[in-house]
Amino acid sequence: MKVRHLAFVPCAAIYAAASVSAQVTYQRLISAENESGNWMIYSGTYCSWRYSKLGQIFAA
Structure with missing residues (x-):
């Protein structure tokens, strides 16, 4: 039983971090053309x- 609790903690932490960092507002998606780099x-x-408004595109 103790092993299950220890395995649950890292999974919950990763899930919480991913859900917080992935939030983008609806208004930002609608005006995405104003952020040509993103x-x-x-x-x-x-x-x-x-289409990209960037003058130059470099390979990563």
């Missing part, structure tokens, strides 16, 4: 144009 939606914006 693609918060798969295609960049809700229009799905996959």
